[in-house]
Amino acid sequence: MEGREDPYPRYRRLREISPLVRADDGALVVTRHADCVAVTRDPRLGHMPSHMIDFVSPGWRDHPALRQLFTSILTMNPPDHTRLRRLISSSFTARRVQALRPRIAEMVGDLLVRMSGEVDFIEAFAFPLPVNVIGELLGVPEPDRAQFQGLVRDWTQVLEIITPEVLATADPAATTIREYLSGLAAERRRKPADDLISALVLAEEDGDKLTDDELLTMAGLLFAAGFETTTNLLGNGLVALLRNPDQLALLRKDSGLAPGAVEELLRYDSPVQLLSRVAWDDVEIAGVRISGGERIVAYLGAGNRDPERFPDPDRLDLTRSDNAPLSFGGGIHYCVGAPLARLEAQIALPALVTHFPELAFVGEPEQRDSLAIRGYTKIPISAA
Ligand code: HEM
Structure with missing residues (x-):
């Protein structure tokens, strides 16, 4: 993804376009706070088992x-x-x-x-x-x-x-x-x-x-x-x-x-700024049915600026209450x-x-x- 210097305007656009976007590398990207939380907690999402890593990164053990x-x-x-x-x-x-x-x-x-x-x-x-x-x-x-x-x-x-x-x-x-x-x-x-x-x-x-x-x-x-x-x-x-x-x-x-x-x-x-998981089974993320085997990336940096969760999210406010970050x-x-x-x-x-x-x-x-x-x-x- 571009916009490394200041990724936040890009995150905002992504959040506004769709809760689930397919990135160039094929991964599904979520940017809303509630979806980021769901990705970290859903037991049907996890990390690639070693046979899958063998497939994606052959020779990784070397x-x-x-x-x-x-x-x-x-x-x-x-x-x-x-x-x-x-x-x-x-x-x-x-x-x-x-x-x-x-x-x-x-x-x-x-x-x-x-x-x-x-x-x-x-x-x-x-x-x-x-x-x-x-x-x-x-x-x-x-x-x-x-x-x-x-x-x-x-x-x-x-x-x-x-x-x-x-x-x-x-x-x-x-x-x-x-x-x-x-x-x-x-x-x-x-x-x-x-x-x-x-x-x-x-x-x-x-x-x-x-x-x-x-x-x-x-x-x-x-x-x-x-x-x-x-x-x-x-x-x-x-x-x-x-x-x-x-x-x-x-x-x-x-x-x-x-x-x-x-x-x-x-x-x-x-x-x-992000963490990634793999769906082990068919699962619904951000209201969309996705298939087992898909890779999902949760943009924590984007969820942290979701206005649905944090009012006026682009403002730094040290006195903000209820501000638990992702x-x-x-x-x-x-x-x-x-x-x-x-x-x-x-x-x-x-x-x-x-x-x-x-x-x-x-x-x-x-x-x-x-x-x-x-x-x-x-x-x-x-x-x-
Ligand atoms: C501001 C500082 C830090 C940030 C933002 C941070 C962020 C994170 C995040 C996002 C994860 C979860 C990754 C995932 O679910 O895929 C994680 C896991 C972890 N962090 Fe940190 N971390 C910080 C500091 C530290 C420190 C100081 C230590 C050790 C002394 C540490 C050790 C670990 C370990 C061992 C895990 C793996 C836990 C697991 O997989 O069960 N982190 N950290």
Whole structure:
């Protein structure tokens, strides 16, 4: 789809034309809020079983980037999904996340005092904060973390359109990430520490454990999802605030607005713009009967701007009530890391805007050339 820079006018047109549109690649696209919710919750929709992936992407098992995606919890179906989700939930608990609050506040404070003059917000803050939070949670030593920015960006290109060129960079990146985590897991097996990798090594539910392969795939997904999307929540959030100074002023005056403000920023410019599913059976979506085997893409970014659900949807309003965004998905695949991403942004954004009373752009933000993941590669600001 075109319109990557500002997809919202295009989403609006799509929503107005028809609730269900066939895209150039044959997928059926839904853009209305209620239909996006239905797509995430309908048990007759799921991910491609492996025989179907064999058909669509022959040889995927020989590509580390695809193998790591297609064998992960993100693209798995019940009962395998249920089993892995239970094991991860027992390690990635709300308590483990809440316990990070003081440490996140400390990291935010450290990053803010180091920022001065003209800086790139992504490099100086939006990347280092989440990568250090998830790195510390997982147990990835500090000096090793920075290399993962490029590696994860290369690997996650497979969430866009998969071409031989994409695979040529995504495969080595996926291999490097996996080899690194394999070394780390081996260390923790010998000597467990108080971190998530050790918890995954030891995780057990009713006698069930993660296999070595499952553990590495899970750790890789948690690490990648743990910073890539949150970097974009902070980046997209700051851009939206700077472009809406009245709203920025509100947050600066009252940090108590942070929880609702973060929901509104997620709604307004979601770091994950779409998710896709396959119909396992004939099913009705958006009032249209569609056949088993069809691929359906739900544009979360479009559903988040549906006027049927959110009045005056193109307006950023940090005080909006009833603004639960679609941005973390829904149903059985609802984002595992949502509480962590929310906590980081709720601490970081008010601290940022109060620390720098004259925060401003000093150049045009540069956008990442991708559609499924929406974010910026550079946001030049003056930190004053
Ligand atoms: C603003 C930040 C984030 C956004 C917008 C986001 C968005 C999403 C979405 C939309 C899904 C569902 C995908 C689908 O149904 O196809 C998802 C799943 C997932 N997310 Fe996040 N995420 C964020 C942060 C995180 C963080 C911080 C972590 C880990 C620490 C994480 C880990 C995961 C995992 C493991 C899944 C797969 C869950 C499953 O399939 O059962 N995410 N995320």
